[in-house]
Amino acid sequence: MANPLLVAVFSYLPSFRLLLIFVSVFLIVKTVLQKKSYTNLPPGPWGLPVIGATFRLGANPGRSLYELSRKYGKIFSIKIGPRLTMVINDVELVKEAYGKKADATSARELYPLNWMDTSGALISCSGSDVKPLRRFLLRSLRDFGLGKKSSELLIMEEAQHLCRGLAQTDGRSFDPRDLIQMAVANIICTLCFGQRFDYTSSEFNQLITSLQAVSHVSGFTIARDFPLLFLAPRYKAFREGGALLRKMMDDIMNQHKLTFDPQSPRDVTDKLYQETTSSAGKNQFSFGDDRVFRTMIDLFGAGADTTSTVLQFAIWHMALNPKVQNKVLIEILTKVGIKTPPEMADRARLPYTYATINEVLRMNHPVPVNLLHRATDAFDLAGYTIPKDAEMIAPMWSMHMDPDVWENPEKFDPERFLTPDGLSVTLPDGFIPFSSGSRMCLGENLARTELFLFFATIMQHFTFHLPPGAIPSHSGYFGFFLWFPNQFKIEATPNF
Template identity: 35%
Template sequence: MASPNVSALFFDYFSLQSCLIFGVSFLVIYQVFTREKPVKLPPGPTCLPLIGNVHRLGGRQMHIVTANMSEKFGGIMHINLAGMKAVLLTDLQIIREAFLDKTDRFSDRFRIRLGEYIWGTKGSLIYENGNGWKSHRRATLRALRNFGMGKRSLENKINEEARCLARSFEDENGHPFNPQPTVQNAVANVICSISLGSRYDYDDPEFRSLLDYIKVFMSERSGPSLLSVFPKLWFTPFYKSLRKQSVKCISFLRGVVEQHKATFDSNDIRDIIDVHLQGNDEEGGSDEKLPQSLIWRGLFDLFAAGTDTTSNTMLWGILLLTQYPRVQEKVQQEIDDVIGRERPPTLPDRLHLPYVDATLMEIQRFRPVACFVPPRAASVDTELLGYSIQKGTNVWINLYAVLHSPEHWKDPEEFIPERFLTADGKKTETPEAFIPFGLGRRICIGEQLARMELFLLMTNLLQRFTFEIPKEDPKPNLAGKHGITLSPGRFRICAVNR
């Protein structure tokens, strides 16, 4: 047998060892020079595989859970939503830095895939970005002002709707009833008069179907829900009924736009639809003009957001006044002293009704219907409080945390309208932390309209009625139901004539 070549074996071994060392060294050096630089993320909870932090966000009480999490991680947190990076802001000064001082970097809207599946984002007042969105927002805001937002011209329409609402309450003859449908009808009709050019009877089936869809979608969905994390579930049989309602809603609004096109007169601009029709062609559009085929999309945002938020604020107001009868009595006494019970309230009356105004502000602080504003997105790689925020990162604001922070509010879990009054009680004052409509470029476009509606509708009702919970009903749960908006659970009231 031939003896092994020791020299060959040695060099074979040496060559193999050298190749391995060279290969490993090359990979290490390659990784060092080619990998992304480490990003300094804000602190946050530990993630689980696949689902990230979704399990920790509390479902229906997500606004409270994340507010409590900030006590451990601070006013800026990094969270993972099933693989999607998100930054959550709960501290007022950090929010102001992002959306006021660095507004150019944080004014984009984060596009939610579910919304793209259902309605699309083109033409949206809420989810579109860029010059098209800016022009669309300016045009809509101008139209809202032209049709009376913040002016006496709209006051009469709201007061007339308040009379219809009061008649509906009177028809109950002091017996227990659920106020939600009629309050929603009244608020929606104010939006309709501006955007669609008409109001609808409370029992109109198409109108009622549209409102039911808005109520279900805005109140029953919570984020991050299973549907928002896995939006393709929208096309499964589980959501068949909601899909049908969505199609009916879109068809209704498109139908109204078509009716307007058939009767359009450039010398008689009736509402927001006509404003968008003026000078537009069927599909053209531009950065300055919204194409006719997308007018319905902006109307949906205006109608859905405006109806759901203001009607829920009204319902919270009614419910809270039943639980705080001392506040209700003081509000009614001030109304009696300043206005009486005969004439309807006017917008200038607000200056002379500081306790009424303070109570409305406390309702919005105590139970803000928009606990989270629709998420923003970083438009460029940037920094916030020394932390790296990468382009496209989902940025949330927890308004509930700001409005319930002990740093800004004494006894934040107590319902105290006096916190908004000057020391002599003769005027209201607005603390920096009172931001129920958000702030920055994306502040709620309908803030003035909502404030008008809330003041005139609530004052009209409290002139006529005292609200009570039926004696046979259990004490209402004031925690609320958090979907896209925070709504009170179902409750009944007795509207007792004064």
């Protein structure tokens, strides 16, 4: 006897096939008509309905976009999912688009994750709040020491905590990623939440683990346009990490509200609460408590992830390039010594060390495809017309690995950032690790200070080696817009 369920399913197959044919034809016609509606677009690869040319990005979108740029030029168009995207691979064009034409290019719509309550209010926001919020946050960070001796001392002290943590490995091979991320995260936690965590704190370890579960997720380029994909089993860790991150950040923010004194702000969170609850703040910002939370999530995520990733790659490169590592060590021991901690005033005296940091940033930028912008008006660029609502990407990978700009770009060579006499650092025009224009990285000053002080301090104390039998690797993986080193182990040998 036939199964009634199967009979019912097969009875609907003709109708389903007709529906599928209708939807396919509709999407194809829509794609063709939409393409015809655009005029004077930059050239670019063909794509498919709905998914566009996303399949061309592969596991390493930074390198893939770079390879496409070698074929289609300094600016090309591509469909990423259903969205028309302009890929700008030239520094001067980036400065023109994001600087001179910022009024038409400063909007952002990064990810539709409001349903997970993990989307931010700073990195992805657009509209009238952007400029006053950025100005306010910069002012608040400066109020709590950014760019001053107090923040430098804070980072110098945390660098010593990191060295003590590295010393506890006793020469054994270990994965340094969590330890480095906790050290960097403590800086942003102190500035934003007035709180430093011990590396052994279970709460802190949970916070770092949840952040990693969100930021290390891959496949974002397609899932952002089809958010139901985040319900798939492969995103289980992402969902659980996002929920835990939300809960822990909620706990921190709620504790702040309970002890908040508008007359005596303790950190950036208090300053933002003070501003949004005052009459002046209500005129300046159009958001309340929830957007305060989202702003702090953005600051924490960006502050804890990007700089720590660069430092992880830095240690990795030192182990892979012992001659470079030895030059860094000799320079530090000669110019600073073994007893005095490096400080920012030493940066001019340590040009090779500073150049090495810049070379790590060039080769392994933590955001290799950069963040998306959206055109709020049509504008002209390089002889092409960029239509309204088109997205824009300026991939760091393409600009920092361009053989027309950088000699032998695949080679790790800090000397490319030195003057011919080797006595000072020069930053080429093609080097824009913090992007450009009105939405360039808000934390550039903090990041540069952290990178120099953390790197110089750990290099003063340790020499890094690959464990015996380890196979050298230059690979990494692409996560939530970020580029991370593959899991690796290292040995840290004390220098004294």
